[in-house]
Amino acid sequence: MVETTEMPEVKRRRSMTMIQRLVGSRTEMLSLYTLLASRKPFNEAADAQMLLQEFCQSLVDYTANAHFQLYRYFAEKNERRQEIRDVAATVYPKVLDMTNTILDFNDKYDCGDHCSHLSHLEKDLSKLGEILADRIELEDELIAAFGFSFEN
Numbered sequence: 722m723v724e725t726t727e728m729p730e731v732k733r734r735r736s737m738t739m740i741q742r743l744v745g746s747r748t749e750m751l752s753l754y755t756l757l758a759s760r761k762p763f764n765e766a767a768d769a770q771m772l773l774q775e776f777c778q779s780l781v782d783y784t785a786n787a788h789f790q791l792y793r794y795f796a797e798k799n800e801r802r803q804e805i806r807d808v809a810a811t812v813y814p815k816v817l818d819m820t821n822t823i824l825d826f827n828d829k830y831d832c833g834d835h836c837s838h839l840s841h842l843e844k845d846l847s848k849l850g851e852i853l854a855d856r857i858e859l860e861d862e863l864i865a866a867f868g869f870s871f872e873n
Contacts, residue, residue: 808866
């Protein structure tokens with residue numbers, strides 16, 4: 722365990738900043754998801770593909786933010802409160818499994834302006850939406866354990 726002499730208010734501020742970044746990247750990604758989903762039926766049009774690429778970038782940013790900010794915080798044993806560590810230990814393996822689905826979606830659709838397989842996008846976007854909803858629920862459990870609450 723990493724010992725720290727930080728004052729509790731400094732640690733709380735740092736935790737709050739970390740969670741705000743996560744929620745901010747999540748909100749941006751969800752806005753793009755909603756905008757993209759509203760473009761049904763999907764076609765090869767350049768504007769749809771540009772929006773898809775913007776969404777994929779935001780999706781990866783959100784996923785990376787969660788892993789390299791929040792979950793690394795726990796992996797490095799920076800949290801001393803047992804109840805929060807317990808929630809993180811339950812949440813993290815599930816989030817990790819969901820990350821693989823997110824990365825698979827990105828690998829499939831992060832193809833610039835030359836995506837030729839948009840015929841499956843509606844189904845894949847729907848599946849991704851379910852995964853994201855479950856992931857957000859888990860993240861919100863962790864945020865609540867910290868004693869914070871944010872509106873999406």
